[in-house]
Amino acid sequence: MTMMEQLGMRLPIVAAPMAGGPSTPELVTAAARAGGIGFLAAGYKSPEQLAEQIDQVSAATDRFGVNLFAPTPVRIGAEAYADYRRRLEPWALHYGVSLPESPAEDDDRWEEKLAVLEEHPVSAVSVTFGLPSSTDIRRLQRTGAAVLQTVTTVTEAEHADIAGADALIIQSHEAGGHSGTWTPAAPPAPVELEEMLLHIRAATDLPLWAAGGISTPDRVREVRAAGAEAAVVGTILLRTGESGANPVHQEALAAADREATIITSAFSGRPARALENEFAAALTGVAPLGFPALHHLTAPLRRAAAAAGDPEGLNLWAGTGWRDASPGPAEELLRRLGS
Template sequence: MNSALTAIGLSVPVLAAPMAGGATTPRLVTAAAEAGGLGLLAGGYKRPEALAEQIAEVRAAAVPFGVNLFAPNPIPADPAAYRRYAGTIQPEADHYGLDLATVPLTEDDDHWRDKIDLLLADPVPLASFTFGIPDPAVIKALRAAGTLIAQTVTSAEEALRAADAGVNLLAVQAGAAGGHSGTLTPDRLPAATPITQLLREVAQVTDLPLIAAGGLATGDAVAEVLRAGAVAAMVGTVLIRADESGASKTHQDALADPARDRTLVTRAFTGRPARALRNAFTDRYDHLAPAGYPALHHLTGPLRRAAAAAGDAERLHLWAGTGYRHASAEPAARILARLTANL
């Protein structure tokens, strides 16, 4: 493993991916660290005050950890397309008495500056960024504060851009990953490059240490990416059903449903490419959804929250990587131990 990661406490080459929206909890991050790995709090969609509370909770456990933020890289929504899509999916919202016409077209930056200020005022061991690359001045300031910086990339070209910006590590994410793609060009679907090939392509353009991510859910898959040159593997979907996960029961149950037979990359829920289990919502609207993030995320948010609460898996974003069949309901430590048992 890379000395930078071992220096902050990693003894087993597996990281628990930051899963925004509730799946990643301080308990999950702590459990990953206590198993010898390292977890990253998901700063996306959280107000700075809520993120600060989670940081304090993990600090109290005295374990190594990281924080992931969404770096601004919006896809501005066309107002006419946004309203048209709101009308198209309104029948789904009618099921819960919701009027999507009242949801304003929102183009925000997820409290970006306030969250950076938080990490500068209260430095964490590791900060990672997804969706966009922070300004080099931000990266420099965080590094000066003693924070290790990782950047999610999905191609060799993106890896070069991240290296030029001054990051320490690259989280190389393949298209098999569940949830949102970290692609820097979210107006189009990311390439379906296998993770081992992607690692080789990135290693040809930079000497930065590489963390492999995307569809890794078995011990064999973890061993394969380590042999391919990664210093560690990052896993997410395989932990969604863990005891410490904060994912909704609706989401967890869907991962175990034998009738859920495939995943797809869709922008139907948020206007940005994301891999999810196929359901009625993706069947009806995948081909109709316009690009537009975060506007579509805010538009469908009330519907998705209602669906999760009602146990309605057909109207919920069932984020899942291609290894979702291996997600199991047990302690995170046991899951991580199984992934690294034969290393």
């Protein structure tokens, strides 16, 4: 049985989890109505917020998933943190905000979120940023969920297979937002998605889903021809009516003067792909790694930029297919992609 069959999917399309607001219950429900599957993003949410959103989606469909950040924080030293904080002071002055004095380190309340998923079971759980223990994978599987591990290299895929994952989400460098790499200090080389699928298929028999820069029906057909069972899409959904993306972010995706995306750790301390703006241009070359400490450090700046309607200080996550993002109902868009 394929993973699509196990999850009752009729359409080979997956609405990616996008933490920080874009992935709403309405967007996840729209993916199910289209015949695919959508994932709530547990990242940055409290366990209580996650439980509430699971209950909201469960009232409409039983075909959906939840994405978790693996408990693999990237630590940052006090000196590196203080140096980066000093570099951000002009931005803090500009927006009239205060910045955290010391790094905030956490694991996104991993254990509490596992408990939520035991109490509020879902069809599928995907994991990114690292590999959970085999014990935790089995714990999730005992709830009835299929566990899908995000990987960016053949080595990661092999380890996920050994650990007991049910399927793999193959994420290429073209994906918007955070890379799922397990080694942020040495991110994977920019390998084409079809080539990744070919090499990972040779290393494992697990079902493969493809992610990264997929924004057209032709692209969906291409990755499926290369061995992907389904295509995972995110950026293309950011301007739909069900998206929770900040309006400033949505307007930037539509702006004619945006020319390129870049990989930056300036906003969060992990490599992520975003539309280039003044903040990213000024700080990408000097930003240290340190997640979630830098995420918390820049949060006041990003909130203030959003409140001011200023895209130049906001993390404008976007994959390479961002120009295909358009307004309209998510269900219709997803159906077109899977046609």
